[in-house]
Amino acid sequence: MSASRVPVIDFAPFLHGDAEARATVVTAIDRAAREVGFMCLVGHGLPDTRLEELFQAQRDFFALPDTVKAQAAFAYDDTDANTGYVAVGKERLDVKRAPDLKESFQIREPALYGQVNRWPPGQEAFRATAEDFFAAVSDLSMRVLEAFELGLGTEPGYFRDRHRTHSQILRLLHYPPLPPAFQAERGQARAGGHTDYGSVTLLFQDDIGGLEVRDADGKWVPVDPVPGGVVINTGDIMARWTNDVYRSTLHRVRLPEQSGVGRARYSVAFFNDPDNDAEIRVLDQCVSADNGCRYPPILTGDYLVNRRAASY
């Protein structure tokens, strides 16, 4: 990746174009996944108004008193549920560093897992907005997986057929303003350096900035906000599936410069994982003479249990 930025790709010809137009988009997406592990899609069909509505509902939610948010607290005794509100200072994405300077709220797919979602009392409108957005971003994530199938040359529907149970998380994030004389602990970040676990992540960020990816030379490169754009990145499971042909790139949200400490940052992340019973077997298309098969097959459920055990 070196000095080059995360590529911005127009997804509209993939959604609406002819075969040739689609192939051009697939080539660009495939290349970005191989070379960077990150890209930004515009023309993805999710209207700006819908995103704005979610961001507004999200700002209102995080502005609620802590006592109200605590009524939807993340259940640490049931990490499989993986839903609810996590207060500032409770999570560290880089386990070696000080806790992240963020709070978050996450839900799972409402129709299948609605019973584990946690909503604070009196938040029906917030709930409707978040659930509505969930459905739209889930559809978009499946279209992105379809582009990966075409780029990698798998049989059509290979990823779709292994993402049938909506093993997905919508995570709303708030990075609060920091006090003017804020002294960060060494290496502290808004979100510490990490890779994502799953197949694909879709990320919407506001205009504040701070998201960075680490390039092959170990330099942190900013992922500048693009109005209406969605950042796409491939996670650890996709890297394993593709024999590291698609990258799972380290990323973080750095602290703002002193002049920006008074401003909050909001983002929305959507994680799509394979079904628990899907086998992650390195794709034949990704094995070659100079890239021999690196990983034995593993069930997604077993893989995720091991990963979670290592990080709690």
Ligand SMILES: O=C(O)CCC(=O)C(=O)O
């Ligand atoms: O807030 C962001 O921009 C990044 C969040 C992120 O990487 C994550 O939650 O996995």
Ligand SMILES: [Fe+2]
């Ligand atoms: Fe991430």
